[in-house]
Amino acid sequence: MRVYLIDGTYELFRHYYAVPPAKNAQGIEVGAVRGVVRSVLGLLGSGVTHLGVATDHVIESFRNDLWPGYKTSAGVPADLLAQFPLLEDALEALGVVVWAMVEFEADDALASAAREAAAYAEQVVICTPDKDLSQCVVADRVVQLNRRTGQVTDEAGVVAKFGVSPASIPDYLALVGDSADGFPGLSGWGAKSAAAVLAKFQHIEDIPRLASQWELPLRGAVVLAGTLDRERDLALLFKDLATLRDSIPVGATADRLRWSGPREGFRRVAEDLGAPELFNEAREISSGPGR
Numbered sequence: 001m002r003v004y005l006i007d008g009t010y011e012l013f014r015h016y017y018a019v020p021p022a023k024n025a026q027g028i029e030v031g032a033v034r035g036v037v038r039s040v041l042g043l044l045g046s047g048v049t050h051l052g053v054a055t056d057h058v059i060e061s062f063r064n065d066l067w068p069g070y071k072t073s074a075g076v077p078a079d080l081l082a083q084f085p086l087l088e089d090a091l092e093a094l095g096v097v098v099w100a101m102v103e104f105e106a107d108d109a110l111a112s113a114a115r116e117a118a119a120y121a122e123q124v125v126i127c128t129p130d131k132d133l134s135q136c137v138v139a140d141r142v143v144q145l146n147r148r149t150g151q152v153t154d155e156a157g158v159v160a161k162f163g164v165s166p167a168s169i170p171d172y173l174a175l176v177g178d179s180a181d182g183f184p185g186l187s188g189w190g191a192k193s194a195a196a197v198l199a200k201f202q203h204i205e206d207i208p209r210l211a212s213q214w215e216l217p218l219r220g221a222v223v224l225a226g227t228l229d230r231e232r233d234l235a236l237l238f239k240d241l242a243t244l245r246d247s248i249p250v251g252a253t254a255d256r257l258r259w260s261g262p263r264e265g266f267r268r269v270a271e272d273l274g275a276p277e278l279f280n281e282a283r284e285i286s287s288g289p290g291r
Contacts, residue, residue, distance in 0.1 A: 003117040003257055004048050004145075007128035008055035008098070009106045011036045012087055014148070016080045024274045029079040033087045034273045039147070040096060041278065045285050050121070050257040052250075053091055054109035055084055057100035061108075063181075063241050070241065071182040090273065093266040094282060097257055099250050111136050111244035113252035118142050120254055125152075132181070134158045135169035135244060163195025164202075171204045174238035175228075183238050186227050193224055204228075204235050261286030 015035030022031035043051065059073035059081075073081060088100045099109035110126055114136045117124045126133050129146040136142055140154040158166050175194040177185025196218050201207045208214060211225035218224070228235060262282040270278040285291070 001050060001121050001254065002123045002125055003121040004043060004051040004125045004127055005110050005113050006051060006053040007106060007110060007130060008036065008053040008087060010128050010130060011039060012083060022274060024272055029083065030086060030273050032080065033083050033090055034275050036087055037090050037094065037278060040091065040094065041281055041285065044259060047290065049259060050254060051259060052097040052099065052113055052252060052257050054099040054101060054106035055088055056106045057084055057088065058102045061105045062103055067183055067237065067241055069182045090269050093269040094262050095259055104245055104248055107132050108245040108248055109250055111246035112248040112250045114142050115246045116250065116252040132242065132244060134162065135166050137166045164198045168198045168202050170239045170242040171198050173242040174204060174235050178242060181241065183241055185238065186231050186235055188220065188224055188227050193218060204239055
Protein backbone atom coordinates (compact mmCIF):
# COMPACT_ATOMS: atom_id res chain seq x y z
CA MET A 1 0.00 0.00 0.00
CA ARG A 2 1.16 3.52 -0.83
CA VAL A 3 -0.01 6.48 1.21
CA TYR A 4 -0.14 9.88 -0.47
CA LEU A 5 0.14 13.00 1.67
CA ILE A 6 -0.71 16.22 -0.13
CA ASP A 7 0.44 19.74 0.67
CA GLY A 8 -2.91 21.46 0.26
CA THR A 9 -1.46 24.92 0.82
CA TYR A 10 1.03 24.49 -2.01
CA GLU A 11 -1.66 23.06 -4.28
CA LEU A 12 -4.05 25.94 -3.57
CA PHE A 13 -1.37 28.54 -4.29
CA ARG A 14 -0.27 26.65 -7.40
CA HIS A 15 -3.75 26.47 -8.84
CA TYR A 16 -4.58 30.05 -7.90
CA TYR A 17 -1.79 31.29 -10.13
CA ALA A 18 -2.09 28.58 -12.80
CA VAL A 19 -5.78 28.45 -13.63
CA PRO A 20 -8.13 31.21 -14.77
CA PRO A 21 -10.19 32.83 -12.00
CA ALA A 22 -13.74 31.57 -11.67
CA LYS A 23 -16.62 32.80 -9.53
CA ASN A 24 -19.56 30.69 -8.44
CA ALA A 25 -23.21 31.72 -8.65
CA GLN A 26 -22.80 33.76 -5.46
CA GLY A 27 -19.91 35.72 -6.94
CA ILE A 28 -17.27 34.03 -4.76
CA GLU A 29 -13.90 33.17 -6.28
CA VAL A 30 -13.54 29.36 -6.37
CA GLY A 31 -11.19 28.73 -9.28
CA ALA A 32 -8.27 27.47 -7.20
CA VAL A 33 -10.51 25.22 -5.07
CA ARG A 34 -12.02 23.72 -8.18
CA GLY A 35 -8.56 23.11 -9.59
CA VAL A 36 -7.29 21.37 -6.46
CA VAL A 37 -10.39 19.16 -6.21
CA ARG A 38 -9.92 18.13 -9.83
CA SER A 39 -6.27 17.42 -9.10
CA VAL A 40 -7.13 15.21 -6.12
CA LEU A 41 -9.72 13.38 -8.21
CA GLY A 42 -6.97 12.83 -10.77
CA LEU A 43 -4.87 11.09 -8.12
CA LEU A 44 -7.80 8.95 -7.03
CA GLY A 45 -8.60 8.12 -10.63
CA SER A 46 -5.02 6.97 -11.15
CA GLY A 47 -5.48 4.28 -8.50
CA VAL A 48 -4.47 6.04 -5.27
CA THR A 49 -6.40 4.46 -2.41
CA HIS A 50 -4.98 6.12 0.73
CA LEU A 51 -4.43 9.84 1.07
CA GLY A 52 -4.67 12.88 3.30
CA VAL A 53 -4.36 16.61 2.73
CA ALA A 54 -2.80 19.21 5.05
CA THR A 55 -3.62 22.91 4.84
CA ASP A 56 -2.61 26.08 6.63
CA HIS A 57 -6.06 27.09 7.85
CA VAL A 58 -4.22 30.03 9.42
CA ILE A 59 -0.94 31.03 7.74
CA GLU A 60 0.61 32.22 11.00
CA SER A 61 1.79 29.60 13.50
CA PHE A 62 3.77 29.20 16.72
CA ARG A 63 6.91 29.99 14.71
CA ASN A 64 5.83 33.62 14.40
CA ASP A 65 6.30 33.90 18.17
CA LEU A 66 9.87 32.63 17.79
CA TRP A 67 11.00 34.91 14.96
CA PRO A 68 9.33 38.24 14.09
CA GLY A 69 10.27 37.95 10.42
CA TYR A 70 8.66 34.56 9.93
CA LYS A 71 6.17 34.31 7.06
CA THR A 72 2.67 35.70 7.53
CA SER A 73 -0.45 36.11 5.44
CA ALA A 74 0.54 39.69 4.63
CA GLY A 75 0.52 40.20 0.89
CA VAL A 76 -1.48 37.07 0.14
CA PRO A 77 -4.48 37.99 -2.05
CA ALA A 78 -7.72 38.09 -0.08
CA ASP A 79 -9.55 35.95 -2.62
CA LEU A 80 -6.85 33.29 -2.21
CA LEU A 81 -6.97 33.29 1.60
CA ALA A 82 -10.75 33.03 1.44
CA GLN A 83 -10.48 29.78 -0.51
CA PHE A 84 -8.70 27.85 2.28
CA PRO A 85 -11.89 27.03 4.24
CA LEU A 86 -13.72 26.37 0.98
CA LEU A 87 -11.06 23.86 -0.03
CA GLU A 88 -11.12 22.14 3.36
CA ASP A 89 -14.91 21.79 3.23
CA ALA A 90 -14.81 20.54 -0.36
CA LEU A 91 -12.21 17.86 0.35
CA GLU A 92 -13.98 16.67 3.48
CA ALA A 93 -17.20 16.36 1.46
CA LEU A 94 -15.21 14.40 -1.12
CA GLY A 95 -14.39 11.97 1.66
CA VAL A 96 -10.72 12.94 1.98
CA VAL A 97 -9.02 13.35 5.37
CA VAL A 98 -8.03 17.00 5.90
CA TRP A 99 -5.66 18.38 8.52
CA ALA A 100 -6.48 22.09 8.76
CA MET A 101 -3.67 23.51 10.86
CA VAL A 102 -3.88 26.54 13.14
CA GLU A 103 -1.16 26.47 15.82
CA PHE A 104 1.14 24.28 13.72
CA GLU A 105 1.74 24.37 9.97
CA ALA A 106 0.65 22.09 7.18
CA ASP A 107 4.26 20.92 6.89
CA ASP A 108 4.15 19.75 10.52
CA ALA A 109 1.00 17.76 9.81
CA LEU A 110 2.62 16.17 6.75
CA ALA A 111 5.72 15.27 8.76
CA SER A 112 3.61 13.73 11.52
CA ALA A 113 1.42 11.83 9.07
CA ALA A 114 4.50 10.54 7.24
CA ARG A 115 5.98 9.23 10.47
CA GLU A 116 2.73 7.49 11.41
CA ALA A 117 2.08 6.05 7.96
CA ALA A 118 5.64 4.79 7.53
CA ALA A 119 4.92 2.28 10.28
CA TYR A 120 2.54 0.31 8.06
CA ALA A 121 2.75 1.53 4.46
CA GLU A 122 4.96 0.08 1.77
CA GLN A 123 5.76 3.65 0.77
CA VAL A 124 4.73 7.13 1.84
CA VAL A 125 4.64 9.76 -0.91
CA ILE A 126 4.70 13.38 0.27
CA CYS A 127 3.30 15.44 -2.57
CA THR A 128 5.16 18.74 -2.43
CA PRO A 129 8.36 20.26 -3.80
CA ASP A 130 8.88 22.14 -0.50
CA LYS A 131 12.50 21.65 0.59
CA ASP A 132 11.42 21.66 4.27
CA LEU A 133 9.79 18.25 3.76
CA SER A 134 13.08 16.78 2.52
CA GLN A 135 13.94 16.20 6.18
CA CYS A 136 11.18 13.57 6.29
CA VAL A 137 12.57 11.44 3.47
CA VAL A 138 13.71 7.97 4.54
CA ALA A 139 15.57 5.78 2.02
CA ASP A 140 12.94 4.97 -0.61
CA ARG A 141 10.27 4.32 2.03
CA VAL A 142 9.27 7.98 2.50
CA VAL A 143 9.77 10.06 -0.64
CA GLN A 144 8.78 13.42 -2.06
CA LEU A 145 6.81 13.84 -5.28
CA ASN A 146 6.71 17.07 -7.24
CA ARG A 147 3.40 16.57 -8.98
CA ARG A 148 4.03 19.41 -11.40
CA THR A 149 7.21 17.83 -12.81
CA GLY A 150 6.68 14.21 -11.82
CA GLN A 151 10.06 14.17 -10.04
CA VAL A 152 10.33 11.66 -7.18
CA THR A 153 13.05 12.34 -4.60
CA ASP A 154 14.29 9.60 -2.30
CA GLU A 155 17.12 9.84 0.25
CA ALA A 156 19.82 9.58 -2.40
CA GLY A 157 18.04 12.34 -4.30
CA VAL A 158 18.08 14.63 -1.26
CA VAL A 159 21.83 14.11 -0.88
CA ALA A 160 22.36 14.75 -4.59
CA LYS A 161 20.31 17.96 -4.46
CA PHE A 162 21.52 19.51 -1.20
CA GLY A 163 24.77 17.71 -0.44
CA VAL A 164 23.48 16.61 2.97
CA SER A 165 21.30 13.83 4.31
CA PRO A 166 17.64 14.42 5.21
CA ALA A 167 18.57 14.57 8.91
CA SER A 168 20.72 17.65 8.21
CA ILE A 169 18.13 19.62 6.23
CA PRO A 170 17.08 21.80 9.22
CA ASP A 171 20.75 22.60 9.88
CA TYR A 172 21.31 23.36 6.20
CA LEU A 173 18.33 25.71 6.04
CA ALA A 174 19.42 27.39 9.26
CA LEU A 175 22.81 28.24 7.76
CA VAL A 176 21.74 29.24 4.23
CA GLY A 177 18.35 30.69 5.17
CA ASP A 178 14.89 30.15 3.75
CA SER A 179 13.42 33.22 2.08
CA ALA A 180 10.05 31.52 1.63
CA ASP A 181 9.73 31.12 5.40
CA GLY A 182 11.28 34.47 6.24
CA PHE A 183 14.59 33.78 7.96
CA PRO A 184 17.92 34.83 6.40
CA GLY A 185 20.51 32.29 7.56
CA LEU A 186 24.02 33.37 8.54
CA SER A 187 26.09 35.96 6.72
CA GLY A 188 28.57 34.43 4.27
CA TRP A 189 27.17 30.93 4.49
CA GLY A 190 25.96 29.54 1.19
CA ALA A 191 24.80 26.23 -0.21
CA LYS A 192 28.30 24.90 -0.97
CA SER A 193 29.87 25.85 2.35
CA ALA A 194 26.90 24.58 4.38
CA ALA A 195 26.85 21.30 2.48
CA ALA A 196 30.60 20.77 2.88
CA VAL A 197 30.58 21.37 6.63
CA LEU A 198 27.36 19.49 7.38
CA ALA A 199 28.37 16.53 5.23
CA LYS A 200 31.16 16.02 7.75
CA PHE A 201 29.55 17.11 11.04
CA GLN A 202 25.84 16.64 10.22
CA HIS A 203 24.48 19.08 12.84
CA ILE A 204 25.27 22.65 13.85
CA GLU A 205 25.75 21.58 17.46
CA ASP A 206 28.60 19.30 16.39
CA ILE A 207 30.53 21.82 14.27
CA PRO A 208 33.80 22.73 16.04
CA ARG A 209 34.30 26.40 16.82
CA LEU A 210 37.75 26.52 15.20
CA ALA A 211 38.04 26.18 11.41
CA SER A 212 41.33 24.33 11.84
CA GLN A 213 39.38 21.50 13.42
CA TRP A 214 37.13 21.23 10.39
CA GLU A 215 40.00 19.88 8.27
CA LEU A 216 38.16 20.85 5.11
CA PRO A 217 39.57 22.49 1.96
CA LEU A 218 36.98 25.25 2.24
CA ARG A 219 37.76 28.79 1.12
CA GLY A 220 36.95 31.37 3.81
CA ALA A 221 36.58 28.72 6.49
CA VAL A 222 38.03 30.99 9.19
CA VAL A 223 35.49 33.70 8.44
CA LEU A 224 32.63 31.21 8.35
CA ALA A 225 33.72 29.71 11.65
CA GLY A 226 33.87 33.17 13.20
CA THR A 227 30.38 34.00 12.00
CA LEU A 228 29.00 30.74 13.35
CA ASP A 229 30.78 31.27 16.65
CA ARG A 230 29.24 34.73 17.06
CA GLU A 231 25.79 33.77 15.81
CA ARG A 232 25.48 30.18 16.98
CA ASP A 233 22.38 30.96 19.08
CA LEU A 234 20.76 32.56 16.05
CA ALA A 235 21.66 29.55 13.91
CA LEU A 236 20.05 27.25 16.45
CA LEU A 237 16.94 29.42 16.45
CA PHE A 238 16.74 29.17 12.67
CA LYS A 239 17.23 25.41 12.95
CA ASP A 240 14.32 25.26 15.37
CA LEU A 241 12.18 27.18 12.87
CA ALA A 242 13.18 24.77 10.09
CA THR A 243 12.62 21.62 12.15
CA LEU A 244 9.22 20.11 11.46
CA ARG A 245 7.20 18.83 14.38
CA ASP A 246 6.45 15.19 13.55
CA SER A 247 4.74 14.11 16.77
CA ILE A 248 1.37 15.78 16.27
CA PRO A 249 -1.32 13.10 16.70
CA VAL A 250 -2.95 13.45 13.28
CA GLY A 251 -4.35 9.93 13.20
CA ALA A 252 -2.90 8.87 9.85
CA THR A 253 -4.08 5.27 10.15
CA ALA A 254 -4.65 3.04 7.16
CA ASP A 255 -8.38 2.77 7.85
CA ARG A 256 -8.81 6.52 8.17
CA LEU A 257 -6.81 7.40 5.06
CA ARG A 258 -8.48 4.85 2.81
CA TRP A 259 -10.78 6.70 0.44
CA SER A 260 -14.23 5.12 0.20
CA GLY A 261 -15.96 7.64 -2.03
CA PRO A 262 -17.65 11.02 -1.77
CA ARG A 263 -20.18 11.92 0.87
CA GLU A 264 -23.67 12.86 -0.30
CA GLY A 265 -22.91 16.50 0.54
CA PHE A 266 -20.28 16.56 -2.18
CA ARG A 267 -23.04 16.91 -4.78
CA ARG A 268 -23.97 20.32 -3.36
CA VAL A 269 -20.30 21.29 -3.03
CA ALA A 270 -19.66 20.46 -6.68
CA GLU A 271 -22.68 22.55 -7.67
CA ASP A 272 -21.47 25.46 -5.52
CA LEU A 273 -18.11 25.24 -7.28
CA GLY A 274 -19.89 25.55 -10.61
CA ALA A 275 -18.69 22.07 -11.57
CA PRO A 276 -21.50 19.57 -10.89
CA GLU A 277 -19.71 16.99 -13.02
CA LEU A 278 -17.17 16.53 -10.21
CA PHE A 279 -19.72 14.60 -8.16
CA ASN A 280 -20.39 12.12 -10.95
CA GLU A 281 -16.67 11.75 -11.56
CA ALA A 282 -16.08 11.00 -7.88
CA ARG A 283 -18.89 8.44 -7.80
CA GLU A 284 -17.53 6.76 -10.93
CA ILE A 285 -14.04 6.52 -9.47
CA SER A 286 -15.32 5.14 -6.16
CA SER A 287 -17.19 2.34 -7.93
CA GLY A 288 -14.26 1.40 -10.16
CA PRO A 289 -11.94 -1.60 -9.92
CA GLY A 290 -9.97 -1.98 -6.69
CA ARG A 291 -12.31 0.21 -4.63
